[in-house]
Amino acid sequence: MVAFQHLSATAPLPADLRGGVVAIGNFDGVHRGHQAVLERALAEAARRGVPALVLTFEPHPRTVFRPDMPLFVLTPPPMKARLLSLLGFAALVEQPFTRDFASLSAEAFVTDVLERTLGITHAVTGFDFHFGKDRQGGPAYLMAAGERHGFGVTLVDAFRDEGAEVVSSSRIRVLLCDGAVTEAAGLLGYRFTVESKVVGGQQLGRTLGFPTANMRLPAEAALKEGIYAVRFRRADGALHDGVASFGRRPTVDDNGAPLLETFVFDFSGDLYGETCQVSFFGFLRSEIKFEGLDALVAQMKRDEAEARALLAGVRPLSQLDAAVAF
Numbered sequence: 001m002v003a004f005q006h007l008s009a010t011a012p013l014p015a016d017l018r019g020g021v022v023a024i025g026n027f028d029g030v031h032r033g034h035q036a037v038l039e040r041a042l043a044e045a046a047r048r049g050v051p052a053l054v055l056t057f058e059p060h061p062r063t064v065f066r067p068d069m070p071l072f073v074l075t076p077p078p079m080k081a082r083l084l085s086l087l088g089f090a091a092l093v094e095q096p097f098t099r100d101f102a103s104l105s106a107e108a109f110v111t112d113v114l115e116r117t118l119g120i121t122h123a124v125t126g127f128d129f130h131f132g133k134d135r136q137g138g139p140a141y142l143m144a145a146g147e148r149h150g151f152g153v154t155l156v157d158a159f160r161d162e163g164a165e166v167v168s169s170s171r172i173r174v175l176l177c178d179g180a181v182t183e184a185a186g187l188l189g190y191r192f193t194v195e196s197k198v199v200g201g202q203q204l205g206r207t208l209g210f211p212t213a214n215m216r217l218p219a220e221a222a223l224k225e226g227i228y229a230v231r232f233r234r235a236d237g238a239l240h241d242g243v244a245s246f247g248r249r250p251t252v253d254d255n256g257a258p259l260l261e262t263f264v265f266d267f268s269g270d271l272y273g274e275t276c277q278v279s280f281f282g283f284l285r286s287e288i289k290f291e292g293l294d295a296l297v298a299q300m301k302r303d304e305a306e307a308r309a310l311l312a313g314v315r316p317l318s319q320l321d322a323a324v325a326f
Helices: 033-046 062-067 076-089 106-117 138-151 169-177 181-188 293-312 319-325
Strands: 005-008 023-026 053-058 092-095 122-126 152-156 193-199 212-215 224-232 240-249 259-264 274-286
Touching: 005 152, 023 033, 033 053, 033 076, 033 122, 033 152, 053 181, 076 092, 076 193, 106 138, 122 138, 138 152, 169 181, 181 274, 212 274, 224 259, 224 293, 240 274, 240 293, 274 293, 274 319
Parallel strands: 005 092, 023 053, 023 122, 053 092, 122 152
Antiparallel strands: 193 212, 193 274, 212 259, 224 240, 224 274, 240 259
């Protein structure tokens, strides 16, 4: 099997990836709606016997046009690349998104990116994809451009969940802000997962008998502060159940910066410096300020028992979820 490649559109595309089918979009979250587009691209590539690629834009265009409005990015590039690799794509190609790039005409995007940089034979995208300066290019334009430039185009309708609502990244962000990680997983098709390096902390948990792996998440991460049942994956792939606190540790540090602190069950060892992943399975409770450490430890024991019970009964939501969190 050829190794998955994470590439920039500013560098020449490897010759063996040219002539492929390309799914185009931002795909933040790689949720079930995105997967409908991605699966069509994979099927088309298999039918043609060519590579399947994904073209995304980095950073998210909204952060360029609205820098005053921080965006909770669900899948930063490394996580997005991992998910796309698990789905079966050959490569993720990131197009740097700048104001200069945004000022390109729709025809320049087709000619410079799709034709010259990627050499595509087929494009797959959502029915509402727009591109080029002032969003000049839309579905009809892309189909006409494909006829002119010699590539096919497949447009995929909006994907709706079991309640007939369109699945979107914005819906998922709202759910995560409310701590509704189970409902978010239903829209994602897998458990919401974050990835970061384990950093040093105050080591208070160690003295209390609950050593934690501390991970800093981006400042924009708007996950509800509280206690969660999680699965913790080490850099070598080893998977452990755990209970995690996301927040500011009100009992011991009123002014602390938000951290994700995971008590990893049935593990002892040094995790510092490892890039690990945490998948969220259930919200247990909001943060509470306790009167003292004894009350805190008693609650932590209850949290551990509840998390162990919850995680003992979970099953994969999909093949992707099985690969991510099981």
